[in-house]
Amino acid sequence: MTKPALILYLAAPRGFCAGVDRAIKIVEMAIEKWGAPVYVRHEIVHNKFVVDGLRDKGAVFVEELADCPDDRPVIFSAHGVPKSVPAAASLRQMIYVDATCPLVSKVHIEAQRHAAAGLQMIMIGHKGHPETIGTMGQLAEGEVLLVETVEDVATVAVRDPNQLAFVTQTTLSVDDTRGIVAALHARFPAIIGPHKEDICYATTNRQEAVKTVAPKSDALLVVGAPNSSNSRRLVEVGAKAGCKYSQLVQRAENIDWRALNGIRSIAITAGASAPELLVDEVIDAFRSRYDVTVEVVETAIEDIEFKVPRVLRQPA
Known part of the structure; x- marks a missing residue:
């Protein structure tokens, strides 16, 4: 027929992408260096096939640092983590490796730089996504406000409209984000954006x-x-x-x-x-x-x- x-x-x-490739290599190299098991906080990347393959090699995936023993290495996922996570690992004297994508780390540094200049941050991102949680967790609670849509921009309550900056999650729709950025500039003309687009x-x-x-x-x-x-x-x-x-x-x-x-x-x-x-x-x-x-x-x-x-x- x-x-x-x-x-x-x-x-x-x-x-x-390069960030995902690097994160997977980090887990594989950690297992090779320290032996199994190596713990990974959150899925190293969002793909079941990849996670299952690394689990077969000796990776143990957990949701929180509290689920890891003190005497085994732990890896933080490519999406990034709040500042409190490596701080807690250091207190426990754990070996940890940060697999945060360098382009996500760039957003973290931007947020910290703006905060040091006295600016309140607005983050364009998806509520509950690990990257959003990680980026918002770089600063004190209340210093980063999350908006997901143009409608959110109309209602977000800021401390001072003349002291604002924004960052974005790296994996958003380019076109949708453009509209949200335009709404931010329309409502807050003084808002400062990234020197280069955060979307990777x-x-x-x-x-x-x-x-x-x-x-x-x-x-x-x-x-x-x-x-x-x-x-x-x-x-x-x-x-x-x-x-x-x-x-x-x-x-x-x-x-x-x-x-x-x-x-x-x-x-x-x-x-x-x-x-x-x-x-x-x-x-x-x-x-x-x-x-x-x-x-x-x-x-x-x-x-x-x-x-x-x-x-x-x-x-x-």
């Missing part, structure tokens, strides 16, 4: 690639985890770019084939914490059902690499 023809637009860049290069690049492939595709699948902010934003960007069916899938087994019945083209991308192995798995699933022609659509080239902390580069 002849398979129906399908054009598969493979977005690039996609998948692992990887988030921006992946969203731009989706904007290119989505309008010419009958469907878009984003390979990623449901708790991955950047992956969920890719789904939203695809829908807003004109793709009628834009969905998140963790694995090939999660594809809803009935919803894709009759399609002639599909776009595939992956969130920044999704390994390429899972993308290949999805492509293979389509090859088993369709006569697939793959077209790679590359909108940017990424060559950024972040070094792991010095403690892991030194002999045990």
Whole structure:
């Protein structure tokens, strides 16, 4: 039986960013240096496949530092942690390694610099996301106010409208954030923003690639985890770019084939914490059902690499 023809637009860049790649290496190198188990506070990155793979190698994932013993190393996730967490680890004389993405650390430094200048911070981010919790936790309670939408900007109560600065979560929708920033400037003309956009290069690049492939595709699948902010934003960007069916899938087994019945083209991308192995798995699933022609659509080239902390580069 002849398979129906399908054009598969493979977005690039996609998948692992430099911060995620560095965080995974940190866990692997820590296990190699100190042996198992090595504890990791929160999922090192938001992807079950990655977390399960590291667990098999000897990583133990916990939600709080209190769940870790004093005598084993602990790693803080790529999303960043409040200042209180490494302070508590130091009090317990624990070995700890901070795997916070350097681009998230940059936002932390910005917030601290503005606070030192006497400015109250507004953070654009998602309530309850580990990165938001970590960034807000760099300053004293009440010094960082969270806004998620343009509507939030209209009601946020600040101490002094002339003494304000803002930062953003690194994995937001570029377009949505632009609107929130405009609302902040409209309500608080004196507000100070970052010298360079806080939304990271990887988030921006992946969203731009989706904007290119989505309008010419009958469907878009984003390979990623449901708790991955950047992956969920890719789904939203695809829908807003004109793709009628834009969905998140963790694995090939999660594809809803009935919803894709009759399609002639599909776009595939992956969130920044999704390994390429899972993308290949999805492509293979389509090859088993369709006569697939793959077209790679590359909108940017990424060559950024972040070094792991010095403690892991030194002999045990």
